[in-house]
Amino acid sequence: MANTKAGSNTTIRGYETARGNTTISVRTQIARASTAPDVVAAVRKWKNKRGSLIMVLHEIQNARGYVPRDVSLYLAEELEVPLARIYEALTFYHYFKLEAPGKAVISVCTGTACYLKGAPALVDEFVKETGAEVGSSTPDKLFHLQCVRCVGCCGLAPVAIVNGKTYGKLTPADIKKIVQEWRDRFSDAAAEEPQPPVAAEA
Secondary structure, eight states: OOOOTTOOOOOOOOOOEETTTEEEEHHHHHHHEEEOOOHHHHHHTTTTSTTTHHHHHHHHHHHHHHHOOHHHHHHHHHHTOOOHHHHHHHHHHHHHHHSSOOOEEEEEEEEEEHHHHTHHHHHHHHHHOOOOOOOOOOOSSSEEEEEEEESSOOOOOOOOETTTTOSSSSOOHHHHHHHHHHHHHHHHHHHHHHOOOOOOOO
């Protein structure tokens, strides 16, 4: 008999996960993840090494910005690790995310130097300008806001990093311009995407 946790939509032994009116076989999810080159490469690289689980999760997080459920299911099978243990690691370390973050990931340094030079005020301003709370993304998935430990740029404190671009010696007055810069980037990128042809009316 299938062992189902109360209130959960996941059937542990039945290999099923309900999503609305759709039931997705866990085997289907595993098969999907097993064809992803980045996932397969990470497993092959670390499978037989000590601490393999954390290292594989780090590679997936770095590559995708989060660790999808189908990947976790695949790792449980390939690394012979209980799924519960994988989720313990994912939820214990703040670095890992279970959902895809926004397109622009804003990392505000809250290390000692940045904190003393006004990082909390920068965080407040980013929340105000983007509408994203710390540790979450905006509903349109455009921005994701997070606080991080020292990023090694203490001479530029306070610092924020957006998708790898470093902004130093910031003041709250700078934040609106930074947010608008990234809004414009994604707006321009969307405008350059080819539009599907419009079907002619009969």
